[in-house]
Amino acid sequence: MRIIQVNDYADMSQKAAELISDQVRKKRDSVLGLATGETMLGTYAALVKEYQQNNTSYREVRTFNLDEYIGLDATHPNSYRHYMHEQLFRFLDIPLSQTHIPNGCAPLLEEECARYEQLIEQCGGIDLQLLGIGQNGHIGFNEPGTLFASTTHVVRLSESTRKANARFFSSADEVPTHAITMGIATIMKSKQILLLASGERKAWAISRLLEGEVTTDVPASILKTHPNVIMIADDEALSLVS
Ligand code: F6R
Numbered sequence: 001m002r003i004i005q006v007n008d009y010a011d012m013s014q015k016a017a018e019l020i021s022d023q024v025r026k027k028r029d030s031v032l033g034l035a036t037g038e039t040m041l042g043t044y045a046a047l048v049k050e051y052q053q054n055n056t057s058y059r060e061v062r063t064f065n066l067d068e069y070i071g072l073d074a075t076h077p078n079s080y081r082h083y084m085h086e087q088l089f090r091f092l093d094i095p096l097s098q099t100h101i102p103n104g105c106a107p108l109l110e111e112e113c114a115r116y117e118q119l120i121e122q123c124g125g126i127d128l129q130l131l132g133i134g135q136n137g138h139i140g141f142n143e144p145g146t147l148f149a150s151t152t153h154v155v156r157l158s159e160s161t162r163k164a165n166a167r168f169f170s171s172a173d174e175v176p177t178h179a180i181t182m183g184i185a186t187i188m189k190s191k192q193i194l195l196l197a198s199g200e201r202k203a204w205a206i207s208r209l210l211e212g213e214v215t216t217d218v219p220a221s222i223l224k225t226h227p228n229v230i231m232i233a234d235d236e237a238l239s240l241v242s
Helices: 009-026 038-054 080-087 109-122 159-168 184-188 200-211 219-225
Strands: 002-006 031-034 062-065 067-069 128-131 153-156 178-181 192-197 229-234
Touching (some): 009 038, 009 128, 009 192, 009 229, 038 080, 109 153, 109 178, 184 219, 192 219
Parallel strands (some): 002 229, 192 229
Antiparallel strands (some): 067 178
């Protein structure tokens, strides 16, 4: 794993956007794996700025998001489809038909998971997967205890994750209880992974990832066994690493 230590959130976002736009310039039809959450807001803003300044074309890019809440449709302000549209897609020249997010309102959720997994394969797999990390070490919505062999599946969100995400909802009760997420095996098949971490909130998970054993108790710990991971983390996120 290559670790790029940066001062703060702004530096992390800038560096991440550079790596993503480099990937798209190198391969115009890149398949990007995308994430949501607070961590990614600065990266997407920097990516939009880069696009506007340099005309980097996303016309041939295909994207796959890691996850989506169950029960929130594209118009819901807290759905990840809505987030992606607002933060990124509406600014780029990417056709929306090339942007994929699990459908959390599909009538048959198991079939939706299988369809999503197949679609990633059909597109040739993910070239660059962007990842944040949960305070409990989750990646995507793969909570502690998730099998490393898991593919795209339905998960029940842990109470700690629901609590952490409640800040985006008007009340904690409104946070969905379930989500669809790419599995850990799906993520690990990506050719390259870019993990971002900022702030003290992430320090425990990052120290367990870097210094602990590979264990399903800390899902992100599996990333140590991937041959091509870059982590961009700021001083606070690295503050518990000895
Ligand atoms: C989001 C996702 C999650 C987040 C993680 C960190 O698509 O898959 O794993 O990356 O929960 O969230 P933030 O960035 O809000 O701290």
